[in-house]
Amino acid sequence: MKPTTDAGRHLTIADVCDELRIARSTFYDWRSARKAPPCIKLPNGDIRIRRVDFERWLETLEDVAG
Numbered sequence: 001m002k003p004t005t006d007a008g009r010h011l012t013i014a015d016v017c018d019e020l021r022i023a024r025s026t027f028y029d030w031r032s033a034r035k036a037p038p039c040i041k042l043p044n045g046d047i048r049i050r051r052v053d054f055e056r057w058l059e060t061l062e063d064v065a066g
Helices: 013-020 023-034 050-062
Strands: 010-012 047-050
Touching: 010 050, 013 047, 013 050, 023 047, 047 050
Parallel strands: none
Antiparallel strands: 010 047
16 A cells, blocks of 8 residues: 555554555454554444554654664
């Protein structure tokens, strides 16, 4: 998936997994450990992640000492 600058876009779990090159199970492991980006659970049970929240979450993972 190509990163987008559309901050209002909602990502699917597949979008996030593709971008991070992780397995879906890894995302769910992170989510249950409260280490995943903030998620929105839709009435139908689907999960979405706001692009802006995803980008902020990534920034919190940066290693500034490295």
